[in-house]
Amino acid sequence: MGRYSTKRTAFIVVFVPILLFGLVFLVGNYLASPAESKNITISYSSQTADVVTTIYGDNIQSDSGKDFLILDMTIDNNGYESFSTNQYWFHVIVEDIEYDFDYHSVLLEDWMTVDVLDGETFQGILMFQIPESASSFTLVYESAFSEYKIVWNEI
Numbered sequence: 001m002g003r004y005s006t007k008r009t010a011f012i013v014v015f016v017p018i019l020l021f022g023l024v025f026l027v028g029n030y031l032a033s034p035a036e037s038k039n040i041t042i043s044y045s046s047q048t049a050d051v052v053t054t055i056y057g058d059n060i061q062s063d064s065g066k067d068f069l070i071l072d073m074t075i076d077n078n079g080y081e082s083f084s085t086n087q088y089w090f091h092v093i094v095e096d097i098e099y100d101f102d103y104h105s106v107l108l109e110d111w112m113t114v115d116v117l118d119g120e121t122f123q124g125i126l127m128f129q130i131p132e133s134a135s136s137f138t139l140v141y142e143s144a145f146s147e148y149k150i151v152w153n154e155i
Contacts, residue, residue: 038079054107
């Protein structure tokens with residue numbers, strides 16, 4: 001028989017599991033922290049116009065009472081496997097009304113639907129038609145398949 005005292009055995013039985021749990025907890029939090037920092041960063045500048053010129057040299061007039069909202073965006077994928085630039089996932093909210101992208105965007109030749117892989121960057125111009133009286137807007141991204149932490153930076 002061993003020469004362990006009851007106090008030493010109690011210490012080992014009680015405190016060693018607590019120490020191991022604490023160590024596992026700390027290591028787990030350390031390993032999980034990079035996942036918390038992953039995000040999609042979308043930096044954008046905006047301008048409005050009532051007429052835009054296509055890649056073919058044609059001028060397109062916005063609808064009556066509307067302006068084109070032209071967003072020049074840079075999208076950085078920081079940690080996700082991929083991020084889709086599908087224009088159908090982007091919306092603009094003006095005065096509690098959500099607007100889809102304007103189909104004339106494809107005539108600017110600056111937007112493609114691609115999957116931006118982890119660590120990669122995409123740049124393009126996407127256009128919406130919003131009321132010409134609009135003084136502000138909110139840009140949103142709503143994918144039907146994935147959720148992302150998006151950091152919006154207006155430049």
